[in-house]
Amino acid sequence: MTEQTQGSTATKPSEEITDVVIRLAGDSGDGMQLTGTQFTAVSALAGNDLATLPDFPAEIRAPAGTLPGVSAFQVRISSEDISTPGDIADVLVAMNPAALRSELSKLRQGGMVIVNSDGFEERDLDKAGYDANPLTDDSLADYQVVEVPMTDLTVRKVKELGVKGREAERSKNFFALGLLCWMYSRNPDDLRAWIEDRFAKDELIRDANITAFEVGWSFGETTELIPVTRSVAPMERPPGTYRNINGNTGLAWGIIAAAQLSGLPTYLGSYPITPASDILHELAKHPEAGIRTFQAEDEIAAAASSVGAAFAGDLAWTTTSGPGMALKGETIGLAISLELPLVIVDIQRGGPSTGLPTKTEQSDLTQALFGRHGESPLPVIAASRPADSFECAIQAAEIAIKYRTPVILLSDGYIANSSEPWCLPDVEDLPDLSTTYATGTNHTGADGVEEFWPYLRDPDTLARPWAIPGTPGLEHRIGGIEKADGSGDISYDPDNHQAMTDLRAAKVAGVARGYRKLEVTGDSEDADLLVVGWGSTWGAIAAAVERVRSAGGKVAHVHLRNLNPLPEDLGDIVRRYPKVMVPELNLGQLSMVLRSKYLIDAQSVSKVAGLPFTAGEIESEIHKMLGDDWSDR
């Protein structure tokens, strides 16, 4: 644990707590995502466990002060090991009436609401749809209300620096950050250092933000409204070096790592799309890592150029979200037919169509598994949290390279934008992904001539050779038309098509041989109910299972990373327990697959609200499903 200097809280008593959920809400322009992210970052440095849930609108700036413009950020910090950002907030920071109105239902009864009391004029209340001022009628009676004139206090001090009017108001989120940091005894030096770095380019704004932060902090020290500070002890963690990571960065770094581990020049073809663009942004910063990024003219070109780069010998990636996946479908089919390594990353969001661009969903699973014409299986992998995104990217690359196949890697808006502490892997332990290009002929023709057959497969993996342009003697032509087994020449022969279809399927099925054994957590021996999850539901399921178990229920949990081919030991596992439940942020896509594949009565628990499951939602579903089995105990 690094040494940390605590802020001065001498005048007030401090109370030790294990866990708090804070929700920050304001206008899209108020910088609440930045404020939340920084509070998270200093909490990570303080050694807490944490989980976050950014919840923001698709519009860049909806009209100020309105409900659609509200942007929220939930963070939970804890001295214990946690897996979700919390079902309900203990503290709500509301920067305006709209934020108060839209977010109050996410605060527990009796919770603390810190309101920026400036901006509660009739006009502002109107915009938020309030008939009466909630600060003066008794509608907030159930909560502990702390009214703070944040705008006014900020502007007064910041003006002294020479910052004017609207500009001065913009620093008010740093006031809120200062107040929160004081309340939870965060180290103010970490924050100051970050502000100095982030706003280094504009000294005036830098100083304004530092000033606002300090005003917020000293407001806490002097106000009568908050009599105690709280501290959250560091979590006991295994030794290691940690950092805070969000899913998109973890994934981007996994791509960079795969380049180093394989030694392959790496290519990303991508078209901007929410919530995947940050991966493109991150990779564009790293030409020194041997990564070329190409911002294509559309989703199809992004994928097609990646296929071209793969043909030429690059480890190729394309990143997108659901609508982009739909556009890439035909190109992915080509990659399956060409049998080239390519990873397609889908950061899922609410659909169909434009759907909910900034909200999360797991509804692209069937698209990933089946969304192409023809028999076109490919491996599908899903990250389950920010901290495993790095590893998932490496596994996706490993399979793509080894089996010469496109691989779909699924993440979602929740994993992409939320963050948690991540214990950095030992780089020496990361797998070697190196491969060899074909260098010589591999077949003797009937006439005794040595030739190169692009579809002569490795007998073990069924992968075909990767012969790249520039290699003399291996010139060959491949395409989307069915190819003769071995020679790769065009073939319309019926038996050959059957054989090639079977071979492609067998190759992908064989990927499962390389999986680690599945781990069943909870009451793996004698559970009455098995919860099968995949992707970002991991945290909520894990927390729910623990809650039910501590109340005496017998529940087990298995979480799938590999969704195609399914792990070979999954069949035995799902048949071992009397009941199987599958919570998903879709209408039951994995449960449909499990039912058809294993002929079991897998029960779907579904949610498509653009938000992750809370642990409480899954907990109550488990209780329901355990029914008599459980209440008998």
Add this chain to the structure above:
Amino acid sequence: MSTTETTTTPVEIPSTTRADWQSDQEVRWCPGCGDYTILAALQFALPDMGVRREDTVVVGGIGCAARFPYYMNTYGVHGIHGRAPAIATGVALANPDLSVFVIGGDGDLLSIGGNHLLHALRRNVNLTILLFNNRIYGLTKGQYSPTSEQGKVTKSSPQGSEDAPLIPLSVALGADATFVARTHDMDRKHMEEVFKRAHQHRGAAFVEVLQNCNVFNNHAYEQITARKNREDMIIPLTQGEPIRFGPDGSKGVVLDPKHGAVVVDTADVSEDDLLVHDEARDHPSVAFALSRLSPNMDEPTPMGVFRAVDKPVYGERNPVTEQPPGRQLITDLLHSGSTWTVD
């Protein structure tokens, strides 16, 4: 493989003949199709292009023309409809040392793939793009295409098509393509010269090849390209020369402020009025004016190189480390910024 070397050691180019560039695949175009002579012209020209077979990649989309890669004894990808320019862009970016050809028809490159063509051209990706314009959909058996003349009666336009045609060269020039040329399938020598010039060009080279589909759109260009009509109907573009054609150079082209490029009787104008062809003009407007001559392919039609200008090749401005440096980079990356250690 992604960095461009400023000084490349000249590679040894083995001497080849047409036969070296022919693959062992049976060519499956309709007998009499113009594609045969285009294929021959390219295979005849390649030995003079200073490129090795293994460094050559031919990318096609879908359509009759797009089958081209199968017949070339080079690396080749037969892709999906319209996407050849995008696939080829990936190939060219991954390995800038390759000679990458894109072959497609008017449907492939101007209809479904119009977007990709536009962007490959404006980015100036190092590609040689050959568009075989037969003004019809051949492989799907005879529907009107984006270059078909208005009113064309086909299976899908029994009342005559309503669509105004695209002029491929105008499209390319509109995208500021750095090399733009036209040739036709009835003149192998001309094709060979244009193909060599196109290949020599650094950046995106766009060539329209007027091609006869004898099954679904026979005689589409006969009034221009038939041997007996050429003298009157083909306007040869010669660098640095006033543009003249016709018997004894009796016709010429002048620039008219109101009407763009116009064909005139040379007897009616002074020699100085004739437009002097300069493919290196930085501004594409004169080349564009020339591309508007004979919009329906039934008037005198310019043939040759319309534009050839030097611009940076895509990918050169932002070089990328050729080889990923290795594990140390991962360690450095993971430990960059804020981390904390638990002992």
